[in-house]
Amino acid sequence: MSLHAWLLKRAALAALLLxxxxxxxxxxxxxxxEHRRRTIYHSPQMPGFTSWVGAWTMPDGDLMVSFTQATxxxxxxxxxxxxxxxxxxxxxxxxxxxDMTGLDLRNVHLRSTDGGNxxxxxSADPFRSCMNGVTxxxxxxxxxxxxxxGVWGFYLPYDAALPKTGYLERSTDGSRTWxxxxxxxxxxxxxxxxxxxxxxRDGRLIVLGGVAxxxxxxxxxxxxxxxxxxxxxxxxxxxxxxxxPIEVVPEEHRKGWGGEEFDAAELPNGNLLCVFRxxxxxxxxxxxxxxxxxxxxxxxxxxxxxxxxxxxSGHPDLLATREGIVLHLATSGIHWTGDAGKSxxxxxxxxxxxxxxxxxxxxxxxxxxxxxxxxxxxxxxDQSIVMDSFRLIRRGVPTQNHANADLHLLVDDTGLERVTGxxxxxxxxxxxxxxxxxxxxxxxxxxxxxxGSVIVEPDGRFRMWYxxxxxxxxxxxxxxxxxxxxxxRDGIHxxxxxxxxxxxRGSKNNNLFYTCSPDGRNLVDEELARRNLGLxxxxxxGRPIGVINNLDGLTVVxxxxxxxxxxxxxxxxNMQDHRMWAYAYRDRYPNVTDADMKQARQVIxxxxxxxxxxxxxxxxxxxxxxxxxxxxxxxxxxxxxxxxWLNERSAAGRGGRNAALRVGKTLERxxxxxxxxxxxxxxxxxxxxxxxxGITPFNYGRWNLGLLERWPDQLHGATCELVSQAEGTSxxxxxxxxxxxDVGSEGEFDRVLSYPTHNPPIRWGDQILxxxxxxxxRTNPRKGVPMAIGLMTLGRDRFAGLANWRAKEPGLIVTKPxxxxxxxxxxxxxxxxxxxxxxxxxxxxGKELAGFGLADSRMEPLANGIEHRVGWGHGRDLAELRGRxxxxxxxxxxxxxxxxxxx
Numbered sequence: 095m096s097l098h099a100w101l102l103k104r105a106a107l108a109a110l111l112l113x114x115x116x117x118x119x120x121x122x123x124x125x126x127x128e129h130r131r132r133t134i135y136h137s138p139q140m141p142g143f144t145s146w147v148g149a150w151t152m153p154d155g156d157l158m159v160s161f162t163q164a165t166x167x168x169x170x171x172x173x174x175x176x177x178x179x180x181x182x183x184x185x186x187x188x189x190x191x192x193d194m195t196g197l198d199l200r201n202v203h204l205r206s207t208d209g210g211n212x213x214x215x216x217s218a219d220p221f222r223s224c225m226n227g228v229t230x231x232x233x234x235x236x237x238x239x240x241x242x243x244g245v246w247g248f249y250l251p252y253d254a255a256l257p258k259t260g261y262l263e264r265s266t267d268g269s270r271t272w273x274x275x276x277x278x279x280x281x282x283x284x285x286x287x288x289x290x291x292x293x294x295r296d297g298r299l300i301v302l303g304g305v306a307x308x309x310x311x312x313x314x315x316x317x318x319x320x321x322x323x324x325x326x327x328x329x330x331x332x333x334x335x336x337x338x339p340i341e342v343v344p345e346e347h348r349k350g351w352g353g354e355e356f357d358a359a360e361l362p363n364g365n366l367l368c369v370f371r372x373x374x375x376x377x378x379x380x381x382x383x384x385x386x387x388x389x390x391x392x393x394x395x396x397x398x399x400x401x402x403x404x405x406x407s408g409h410p411d412l413l414a415t416r417e418g419i420v421l422h423l424a425t426s427g428i429h430w431t432g433d434a435g436k437s438x439x440x441x442x443x444x445x446x447x448x449x450x451x452x453x454x455x456x457x458x459x460x461x462x463x464x465x466x467x468x469x470x471x472x473x474x475x476d477q478s479i480v481m482d483s484f485r486l487i488r489r490g491v492p493t494q495n496h497a498n499a500d501l502h503l504l505v506d507d508t509g510l511e512r513v514t515g516x517x518x519x520x521x522x523x524x525x526x527x528x529x530x531x532x533x534x535x536x537x538x539x540x541x542x543x544x545x546g547s548v549i550v551e552p553d554g555r556f557r558m559w560y561x562x563x564x565x566x567x568x569x570x571x572x573x574x575x576x577x578x579x580x581x582x583r584d585g586i587h588x589x590x591x592x593x594x595x596x597x598x599r600g601s602k603n604n605n606l607f608y609t610c611s612p613d614g615r616n617l618v619d620e621e622l623a624r625r626n627l628g629l630x631x632x633x634x635x636g637r638p639i640g641v642i643n644n645l646d647g648l649t650v651v652x653x654x655x656x657x658x659x660x661x662x663x664x665x666x667x668n669m670q671d672h673r674m675w676a677y678a679y680r681d682r683y684p685n686v687t688d689a690d691m692k693q694a695r696q697v698i699x700x701x702x703x704x705x706x707x708x709x710x711x712x713x714x715x716x717x718x719x720x721x722x723x724x725x726x727x728x729x730x731x732x733x734x735x736x737x738x739w740l741n742e743r744s745a746a747g748r749g750g751r752n753a754a755l756r757v758g759k760t761l762e763r764x765x766x767x768x769x770x771x772x773x774x775x776x777x778x779x780x781x782x783x784x785x786x787x788g789i790t791p792f793n794y795g796r797w798n799l800g801l802l803e804r805w806p807d808q809l810h811g812a813t814c815e816l817v818s819q820a821e822g823t824s825x826x827x828x829x830x831x832x833x834x835x836d837v838g839s840e841g842e843f844d845r846v847l848s849y850p851t852h853n854p855p856i857r858w859g860d861q862i863l864x865x866x867x868x869x870x871x872r873t874n875p876r877k878g879v880p881m882a883i884g885l886m887t888l889g890r891d892r893f894a895g896l897a898n899w900r901a902k903e904p905g906l907i908v909t910k911p912x913x914x915x916x917x918x919x920x921x922x923x924x925x926x927x928x929x930x931x932x933x934x935x936x937x938x939x940g941k942e943l944a945g946f947g948l949a950d951s952r953m954e955p956l957a958n959g960i961e962h963r964v965g966w967g968h969g970r971d972l973a974e975l976r977g978r979x980x981x982x983x984x985x986x987x988x989x990x991x992x993x994x995x996x997x
Contacts, residue, residue, distance in 0.1 A: 304354020844868025927988025
């Protein structure tokens, strides 16, 4: 498998995982950005006739579009024979312009290799018909690159050899040539019209369209209208054989349905959400309906059907997005649902072109292709193929403040009186399969590493400050590498804006935001040290004490407590004069004296610089601490206590790297360091492995959590363990030896290291985002280990839990007594066997309260798929128990329980 194919395969997996990650949304949660509309094709003649599009993605990520093109004279053409007109009931009375007989008709195929920016015509195979709507809508690509298209042969009366029912054709050369027809259903029993071909997550294919229980070619088109109903066929062998037809609407709605056009989107649970075009019996106009097909083994059962909340508008088109929502695309507007069609919300976008088809590319961009005009006779309007493109964003503002006194995690036994029959487990995050940010600019070098920070702004914008590094360190390239900036709206696709701040080879068109060179040019620490250059280093009282030409452990924070807006952003790092390393690198610093080295060692410490916007800095770093042992540090916010943590190494340990914390009410004054995790017997006091220094502490619920970095001395993989602290107690390792951030598999970019950025994780809806540096395998002896920045995600609150799977007896969780303050109880649980939990409310001495026992409990899963609302009896909550001291008992059988929350 080629690298490109592998990346696409992983991107497809990412789309599925992200659909599961995001869960469901609220009406204000999703929006669209970067919309543009452009014409991608026009017929070679005016007016043009180009209509009835299909759109799909190829396995290599290319986009493809198909459509019908007609060319030839507008008037003076021959008419279809009378028998053909009677059979097809075409053209409409008094409208001969709809008769396409005598025109050059072709199925045109376009392909784009650059995400839809440019298009190339691949093929234009001819066909003969009198119809204006012989379409290429039912097309898709298999994983081996084969293209399938569906055809309704009834509309091809001039080719007697073609089946006069629904059939498939295959192309193995990108649409240039097509194989023989493959009939979908027995033509002696059925007439089938394929309108969509969709591929399911399990690899099976489904065909959607219309079916009539009448032999092929036995009726007129109007005769079929009275019998046709929507249908679904399924194939497990790449479309060679099909099972069905499967009914897609409940029995009470099947008669007088009126139309074959519908589409379906696969939901995370395997159900199919459907939207139909329907003309109900006796109605004068067509309407939109929607329905649900519930998965039942290898098939589906229609569970509901009823009016949809948007108007009729041509053929329905649905798109299941990687963001976890389903889009309904129509000329009347684009709507989305995050709750399987229970509610629909309109995006702030114009309506699409006619008969739209939507696809989502590997980069996340959504492209909707259709034709101008509508169902027009030939030559009446000038038609062309147009494409709308946009990206989805989540409008619910993400946050890094997770303190919540009502949220009780089960990461440790704090607050628990008894746990039986359950095992605590770490819930490892799911990884985005490819880096979200890599070094790809001339000034960046070959490594992007998140020895830096990701901040979410109040407007929801993601901002990243990171290290770019040129590991080769060639003497002629000592201006490559440095301190760089990127931003994103969705947390996945990052841009590197031209900041105009730092000069690189005569230009400031780059994303570098900081340099220690006094003249603003980008020079690396070694070159500046050789020249005895740097920014002025100021001590705690503002007095000059030397120069600074290197930053390590870089952290950027937004400080909303500072009343001075010019100091809103703080850059904090371990800063130094790199000449202090001359003793170790004599060949690099031949002119540095012992006195220079001694003076440089007096400079090292933790410094802070300020900025109004995170881009333009005062470049007057002032020392806030002399620092601890080593060069590693970071700063995170303790929201619960209105203070900051400074995470560093301490000289007080047994030797080697360790993790210590300072606290400060401001960023200028810090407590002495407290050693939190030292090297002990399980690491042979740092001989097998040692702590790298990072805890990355952050509030979560009533707890503090952290990602403790482990550095291997003899073993493989620099990983992170989960650590926790209940307020007022000591930090502890949740599951010693079990990583929560682990290295990747063979061939992946994070094969040897996974360390987080210097900030709390980001909670966005029902998802937790963790950015990290991933290091891969070194393949170039002249360069260092390659690094890039990746993304991991967890379900909200799901860091660790208590699990029971197929045990003979259920497990029990009994909390310590607590005073009830709120009436609602939510349980964050993953039901691995599908059966609900049971919850009882106990008195402090352990007796079930009447009406609140296990037998009385009820659980209602919320739409987010994360939590379950607990009640007792018929809608009973805990309001009547407010103010009482109680315990909870949770019975767990076939589930993982992560947390509970009062509301």
